[in-house]
Structure formats: C-alpha cells, structure tokens
Amino acid sequence: MDTLPAGTLMQRAAAGLARRCAQLLTDRFGAVYARRVLLLVGAGDNGGDALYAGARLAARGVAVRALLLDPDRAHAGGLAALRAAGGSTVAAAPGVVDLILDGVVGIGGKGGLRPTAASVVSAAASSTASDGGRPILVAVDVPSGVDPDTGEVPGEAVTADVTVTFGCLKPGLLVGAGATRAGLVDLVDIGLSPAVPPVLRVADREDIRGWWPVAGRESDKYTRGVVGVATGSSTYSGAAVLSVAGASAGPAGMVRYAGSAADYVRQRYPSVIVTESVERAGRVQAWVCGSGLGTDERAAGELRTVLAAPVPVCLDADALSLLADGRMQDLLRERSAPTVVTPHDREFTRLAGFPPGGDRVASALGLANQLNVTVLLKGDRTVVASPDREVWVNPTGTAALASGGTGDVLSGLLAALLAGGLSGVRAAVAAAYAHGMAGRAAAEGGPVTSTDVAAALRSSVAAVLA
C-alpha cells in the first residue's frame, strides 16, 4: 500500500489526532492546559496512536492518563513517549475526565467489544468532565466495536462525538449503525496513496452541481426531458400529487401524469399533461411508477407497460410489492434502459427475499446484481449501488424524512433527473442529496410532513445549484 515506514505513519496519525483533541478541548473549556484526558489503550497499533497523541497533549500541559487493557501488549514506543512527556497509567477510569480517547481497537478489531473492553469503555463514559458535563469522546480511526468495512455493530461499541480517521474514509464510518457511532468524522491525511480506487463515495455538493442538467439557450421541453408519472390512484390521490411535486422540482421540461388520480393532479398542477393510462401518455423520456398505485391487476398492467418502455424507469412502493412476483422480476432483468428501485428496508426484504442486514452496502450491491438495477436503499445514510458495483452514500439524510409520502417526492425527482439524461446512479445520488436538503430545510419550521418536503424541494435544489 505504501513504502513509508510504519512509525512515520503512526506519528502523522498521532499528530493529527492530538491537534483535533486540542481543538475540541479549547472549544469547550477555553484552553488545553491542565485539562484531563484519559486514553483507553488496546493491544494494537490503534492503542499506539492514542499513546503518541497522548504524549503530544501531555507536552502541552494536559494531564494525560492511560488505561491499558492489556498492559503487557501495549505499544512499547507509545507508552515510553507518554511517560517521557509526563503522562502516566491508571488501573481504573478517574472520576473527572474532560476527553476520552478511544484507542481500544481500530481496523484490526473483530466483532463487538470484548466484555473487559466494554466495561472499561462504559465506566469511562460515565465519568464527569470538569465543567460538570459528560466527557468528549474521540475515537481513534474507528469507534471500537464498529466493523470498519461494513458499519455493522454486532455487540457493544463506542459511541463517539468525533472520529479521527487516517488515510481514507472507512465504509463503516459512513453507513449503517457505524455511521451513527462515529459522530463527526475527521479525515487526517497521513500520506497514504490508496492502491485501489475508493469503493464507497460520499456525494458532495460539487458532484451534484456538476451533474445536474441545466437548460441552455438551445433547450426546449423535449431536450430538457419529459418525465412520466404513473403513480397514485383514486384511493391514494395524494401519492400522485407528491410524486408530481417531486418531478416538477427536477430539470425536466415537461411532466405527464398517467393514472386514475388525473383530475386531482390537474387541479393542483395545471402545467402537467394528464391522461388515464400509461399507454395513452404519449412521448415520455423516463417514468416513475409505483407510489399509491395499488397492487391490483390494473396496477400490474400499468407496471408491465412501464417496464416494456425503452426508457429509464424509477420504481417505488407498490411497484416494488408487485415485483416480489418472480415473473415481474424477469421483465426487470430483460430491460436494457436503466432502472432504479428505491426500497426502504421492508420493500427490500420483499424484493430480495431477505432483509438488508447490517452490511447495507453489500446488501444494496447484492440486490443491484440480482435484479440488474440501480438500488437506492433508503436509510439515515441512503446507499446507492449499481449493477457495475459503483456505490455512493448520501450525507444529507435527516430523521425529518422518516414521514409518510416523502419517498413519493424522492422518486418523482429521481425520474425527472433520469428524463434529463442522468445515469441511474447519478440520478439516484443527486435526488437523495437534494431531497435530504429539502428535509432539513422543512424541519427548520417544526415537525415535517411530506407536503412540507415537497414545498421545500424547489428552493433546496436552487440552493444546491447556486
């Protein structure tokens, strides 16, 4: 991976770690000097990072104590450096601690924390800071107990305020339960050049701005893309309105609605061309199908017609329930135009035949491969995976989006991006990003409904693209 000596890398890691700890102490307590830091030190190099960082803090006047989980195997050089800088070891967590550095295990950890480590972590976490609050908890590289590759938390694990990670962002810090345990993630460049391209990418605003189709002087409604919306029903007319709202906030030049909530849609969106069925919709460059459609014969027929169209398709909600039928899945696999599915966990289970489990990246990749589709697996950190093994994670998710109907808005927007010419992966990543921003904006005004998310979407898209 790299030709630099291990000691050099560890010193760089420790320097970055100490810098971040000093900053956190200064932000909260006004100064670094005389603050109290407890190092939780395991038997590997992760503990070595903590010890060297502790030495650097001790040299700045911090009272640094190290609790060694396995004293005979603690990193010898790190321990010597700590002692030389004035730090010491303790057998149990002191009562007053301002900052805890979790160096129990890093990328070498397997399974949840072992019982001794778990009880040391929990005792330390219940100590009190000198201002009466709870200590700041900083994880070294990975919160101990979190699987660095998958984000699974199979047992006891550290919950960090900040994780200072080295060289590259580990998937376990970005997805699944691990993302929640990691808190804020700081990446320290230690001069490693990864030998393989990143397997997991985190979308940022620049990506979205670079991809989002923008109308130019030569554009017309067809070149901007026509999005077809086959959602809703007389029972679930709201789903139709929400997906049309999502589609209307995208870059498409025209929105066509096809379904039995046509009158309802026409009243709210005079610009939308409405018709009763997919077959009669006319020219469409991408479809969204599923939300509120129902699962009866008529709905199944509409889905078949959508799947037979040689254009990109986004499938959600009832379309995913209908796809639990193996014959429908065959129609999916036969498609040559891009298909995106947007399941939450229960829909994933219906589609795949088993729940997503703790490794959400592997789960999304597996379903993408199984069905030959791009999968947007919804969650706190939504994962997008393609059949050719491209994986993205969306950082803008918010609990505000855990509300009925928000998925209808998302899939509408996603289809508009497909109609605008984006690939399945980019459309899914960009839609998740903008949708997350809209959820956050809507939450500023109190409890959020999907109508609020739909209302916030246009200005959120504008803010992302500004």
Ligand SMILES: NC(=O)C1=CN([C@@H]2O[C@H](COP(=O)(O)OP(=O)(O)OC[C@H]3O[C@@H](n4cnc5c(N)ncnc54)[C@H](O)[C@@H]3O)[C@@H](O)[C@H]2O)[C@@H](O)CC1
């Ligand atoms: N690889 C590199 O190039 C660099 C690695 N560095 C550090 O080195 C770490 C990896 O070090 P190691 O490979 O020594 O491994 P770790 O320090 O992550 O863990 C190994 C030790 O933890 C114990 N352990 C494993 N699972 C456990 C569990 N569930 N509960 C309690 N104890 C458990 C093992 O018995 C073993 O002694 C990285 O996370 C990072 O902090 C940095 O110094 C920078 C450079």
